[in-house]
Amino acid sequence: MAAEFGVLGVVEARVDGRLVDVGHARQRCVLGVLLIEAGRPVTVDQLIERVWGDSAPQRAAGTLYSYLSRLxxxxxxxxxxxxxxxxxxxxxxxxxxxxxxxxxxxLMTLGRAAESDRAAAELIEQALGLWRAEPFADLDTPWLGATRRTLLSERFTAELDRNDVLLRLGRHGELLPELGTAVAEHPLDERLAGQAMLALYRSGRQADADEQYRRIRRCLADELGSDPGIALRRLHEQILAADPALDGSPGEAGGPGVPPTAAVTVPTQLPADVRAFTGRTGELAALDRLLVAPDGDEPPMTVALLSGTAGVGKSALAVRWASRVRDAFPDGQLYVNLRGYDAEQPVAVADALAGFLTALGVRGPEIPPGTDERAARYRSELTGRRMLVLLDNASSVEQVRPLLPGTGSSLVLITSRDSLPGMVAVDGAERVNLDLLPLPDALGLLRKLIGVRVDEEPAAAEALVSACARLPLALRIAAELAADRTDVPLAELVAELGDHQARLDLLDAGGDPHAEVRAVFSWSYRNLPATAARLFRLLGLHPGETARVEAVAALTGTDPGEARRLLAVLVRASLVQTGRGGRYGMHDLLRVYAAELASENDAEPDRRAALTRLFDHYLAGSVAAMTTLYPDGDPADGDPEAARAWIEAERPNLAVICGYGTAHGWYRHTIALAETLFRYLDAGGPVAEAATVMACAVSAARTVGDRDAQARALSHLGRLHRRQGRPHEAAATYRQALALYAELGERAAEALVLRNLGSVDWLLGDYRQAAEHYQRAWTLFEELGDDAGQADALVRLGLIDARLGDGLGAARRFGSALDLYGALGDRFSEAYVLSLLARLPHRPAPLDRAADHLERSLGAARRSGDRTAEAYALTDLAAIHARQDRLPEAAGHLRRALVLHRRIGDRASEAEALNDLGQVLRAAGDADEAGTQHGQALDLAEEIGDRYETARAHEGIAAALRDTGNLDRAQRHFDRARRIFADLRVPAAPAVGAPGSA
Structure with missing residues (x-):
């Protein structure tokens, strides 16, 4: 007889296709619970709670037994x-x-992993076809209600996955009606809105796609007080710019179709579940109750706190529960080990936020610099999403509070040795205290690990459990040693452990469980081969959280094959854990213990030599990767993708090493690592992380008295500050670099810093000081015979003339720069200067020649992958087209430039382009959208301190308001613009460009 069971509708059972009577509602509830947990044990208490909730009868257990018997x-x-x-x-x-x-x-798992979109579509359609109605359609208990909502969320996610596949297959036409209905039912879902926008765009309805975006933007603002996420904003920009990447074509997975910007990133960061997990049913049930909504409402944002002593199994319990309920969080799971009890390298809140934002799909340059700004962006990204956030090994309220989402749909699970009373009192955390494992559970864990020996020697097994203080970490290590010595009776092993405890004198009168853990560590460690024991000690010195085999080989001075063999010995002994990507790590207690052993057994010169070998390894790897990514002259020999993957995987370790090296005397490694990595971090990494690394390099260079390295690091740091929108810090840093280069007589470097310092003055509206710095830079470039430097300085001086209203002076300087660029054959710079001449009001300019040069420059920039050059070419070309009254083309170029500026992280250029776009849109008759662009420019310009673009934004908003008849508000913005222009002593004129920083 063949059976089929269903919960996706009425709970039912069929045998050979015929319905089987499974009883009344309560009995079907029991069957439903068992079906959901198929193959997993469900306790009597759990069954009673899930079937009756708070209304269980007095003799619920007896009633339950009768239901089970009938089933x-x-x-x-x-x-x-x-x-x-x-x-x-x-x-x-x-x-x-x-x-x-x-x-x-x-079927959904198979569909998501399918090799082709056609196969995926078929599998997902099969999966969705299994749904008959709402789960448990005629049953209602609090637990079933919460589970029903979770399953409906799973179905909705499956439907969204199917939509993505069908869009990739070019079936947008057949999807449109269903998408319209779904959008009406889920007006705040950004992924669904993106799918509808893309389907409309591909159906030739660009205006309707734009209206769909405006609709969800209004809904989000009204309901949640937030803006659309970065993914939806990018998709909107691509639609408005008619980006060819959106055209798509029917094809297979991985081919053109739904662009990455159309989908919301779903992170799945949970570590692997712990093997042989045992017990903790009460604690798991307490956590399960957090998923049950009060009175059937959506559960509030919940904070759960697992607290208990070190080694008691907090992380294992957290990961086990999170793995069990991950389907309840279809928008993803975030995880970070905060290393709160690591005296050397706890994870900074800002770094944890950067990691989360990266996992949520925020590109490096878009990650804000400050902790508060990152926390705000993090909360914005999580708005409306159902996510599980696991914060492991937290040490204080201050370390976790910025990591709490602001949404009412997420759950945060924290593990800590501390009780963190502030989380309970202020943040309403539900605390679950973990005590030592009960004796039966401790024996059960031991039984799973070493089998029948527990039952053959019950007294010895109990003694071993007691010697391990019923702590899971200690039990696992002891069990691995016992499993490795099957010929030795348990009683003998227990006696051996007792001898170690006595000899080490680690047990105090208070019965501190950590003492027993250390004794077990010692027992296991002393049974290691000498080579594995040495590797264990040295691995405790590694400043990072995890390491690959090659790094461990460098640390120990062995070859990778030997390192891999010794690591396998430590893994078998449960002293080292394997992680993703072939990486190895240690529990924090074991790390501390290993470092203590290294201090006791390995001489200080040997320890220092080990770390020097490790840092040499990371430096050599960084040099090799950077040489591959940015070859000088000849094409790279290596694989650029592999090089990029290596840097991304090792970036956390490289940043930690820079901090560790500065604090502990590896100054040259810090300087060399920072200098090597700067170009990569500046181009695509988190700007704040790059700034931290360069600050370490400044400190290290200052300590060893290397003024040249200090000046270079300061110059790099100034650029990073400017990119972060911190002009005052940038100016102060550039001045320090300038003084050092002047002392060293490095005139070429001095000229570059003067130019960059002038660009900060320009941003701050101090045009007199900017002109002085540009003039000094020009003088140095002239003395050095650097024609390109002279031309660049002339352009910047001309920009100041133009901004101050001296069009004749600007034209003269631009003309001189044009001659120099022409002699050099620099067609891109020549095109840029021509675009500046075209922007000068009331001046004839060779517009067609400028447009031709810029089109060629744009093509060259795209072929070389230079996104900065492409963005500037698009902005300049937009200015030419605006002068030629080709407003749609100008708007399209500016929208594409904005996408690039945001990806690069050039916030000053972004503010200027937003204002330019606002002016073009207003000229085209779209005052409402013009006001929106100027409003975004105003927010950004005020944030980065660009007063000129702030005034332009006020002026643009005022003009848009006047066009729509809102004269009172328009006058207020006009007045603000006039005050700022007057304070800057510049005429209220259109922008003429903004000099950047190299």
């Missing part, structure tokens, strides 16, 4: 189906593929 009879004789009582509770044994829910999940 057993109903499935009696069906092959492969049985309801059994096990030590952990009742288990329904059944092939998961005959339960519609588990088959649905299996």
């Amino acid at each position: 057993r009879r109903a499935v009696a004789g069906v092959a492969g189906v049985a309801i059994r009582r096990e030590p952990g509770g009742y288990v329904l044994t059944v092939d998961p593929q005959v339960v519609d829910l588990h088959r649905f999940r299996h």
Whole structure:
């Protein structure tokens, strides 16, 4: 007889296609719970809670037994189906593929991993076809209600995945009606809105796609007080710019179709579940209750706190529970080990936020510099998303509070040795205290790890559990040693451990459980081969959280093959853990213990030599990767993608090493690493991380008295500050670099810093000081015979003339620069100067010649992948087209430039382009959208301190308001613009360009 079971609708059972009577509502509730947990034990208490909730009858257990008995009879004789009582509770044994829910999940897993979109579409359609109605359609208990909402969320996510696949297959036409209905039902879902926008755009309805974006933007503002996320904003920009990347074509997975910007990133960062997990049923049930919404409402943003002593299993419990309920969080799971009890390298809040934002799809240059700004962006990215955030090993309230989402749909799970009373009192955290494992559970864990020896020597097993203080970490290490010595009776091993405890004198009168842990560590460590023991000690010195085999080989002075063999020994002993990507790490208690052993057993010169070898390895790897990514002259020999992947994987370690090296005397490594990595970090990494690394280099160079290295690091740091929108810090840093280069007589470097310092003065509106710095730079470039430098300085001086209203002076300087660029054959710079001449009001300019040069420059920039040059070419070309009254082309160029400026992180250029776009849109008659662009420019310009663009934004908003008849508000913005222009002593004239910083 063949059986089929269903929960995706009315709970039902079929045998050979015929319905089987599974009883009344309560009995079907029992079957529903067992079907959901198919193959996993469910305790009597859990069954009672899930079936009755708070309204359980006095003799619920007896009633439950009768329900189970009837259900057993109903499935009696069906092959492969049985309801059994096990030590952990009742288990329904059944092939998961005959339960519609588990088959649905299996098909979705296959669909998401399918090699082609056609196969994926077929599998996902099969999965969705299993749904008959709402889950448990005629049943209602608090637990079933919460589970129903979770499953409906799974279905909705599956529908969104199907939509993406069908869009990639070019089936946007057939999707449109269904997408319209879904958008009406889920007006705040950004991923769905993006799919609808893309389908409309591909159906030739660009205006409707634009209106769909405006609609969700209004809904988000009204309901949540937030703006659309970065993914939806990027898609809107691409639609308005008619980006060819959106055209798509029917094809296979990985081909053109739904662009990355059309989907919301779904991170899945949970570590691997712990093997042989045992017990903690009460704590798991307490965590389960957090998913049950009060009174059937959406659960509030919940903070759960698992607290307990070190080694008690907090992280294992957190990961086990998170893995069990991950389907309840379809928008993703975030994880970070905060290393709160690591005295040397706890994870800074800003770094944790940067990691989360990266996982959520925010590009490096778009990650804000400050902790508060990052926290705000993080909360914005999580708005409306159902996510699980696991903050492991936190040490204080201050370390976790900025990591709390602001949304009402996420759950945060924190583990800490501290009780963190502030989280309970202020943030409403639900605390779950973890005590030592109860003796039966501790024995159960030992039984899973070493098998029948526990039952053959029960007294010795209990003694071993007691010697390990019933701490899971200690039990696992002891069990691995016992499993490795099967010929030695447990009693003998326990006696051996007791001897170690006495000899080490680690047990104090208070019965501190950490003492027993250390004794077990010592016992296991002393049974290691000498070579593995040495590797264990030295690995405790590694400043980072994890390391690859090659790094461990460098640390120990062995070859990778030997390092891999010794690591396998430590993994078998549970002293080292394997992680993703072939990386190895240690529990923080083991790391401390290993470092203590290294201090006791390895001489200081040997320890220092080990770390020097490690840092040499990372420096050599960084040089090799950067040489591949940015070859000088000849094409790179290596694989650029592999080089980029290496840097991304090792970036956390490289940043930690720079900080560690500065603090502990590896100054040259810090300087060399920072200098090597600067170009990569500046081009695409988190700007704040790059600034931290360069600050370490400044400190290290200052300590060793290397003024040349200090000046270079300061110059790099000034650029990073400017990119972060921190002009005052940038100016102060550039001045320090300038003084050092002047002392060193490095005149070429001095000229570049003068130019960059002038660009900061320009941004701050101090045009007199900017002109002085540009003039000094020009003088140095002239003395050095650097024609390109002279031309650049002339352009910048001409920009100041233009901004101050001296069009004749600007034209003269631009003309001189044009001659120099022409002699050099620099067609891109020549085109840029021509565009500046075209922007001068009331001056004739060779517009066609300028446009031709710029089109060629744009093509060259795109072919070389230079996004900065491409953005500037687009902005300049837009200015030419605006002068030629080709407003749609000008707007399209500016929208593409904005996308690039945001990806690069050039916030000053972004503000200017927003104002330019506002002017073009107003000239084209779209005052409302012009006001929106000027409003964005105003927010950004005020944030970065660009007063000129702030005034332009006020002026643009005022003009847009006047066009729509809002004269009072328009006058206020006009007045603000006039005050700023007057304070800057410049005429209120259109922007003529903004000099950048190299």
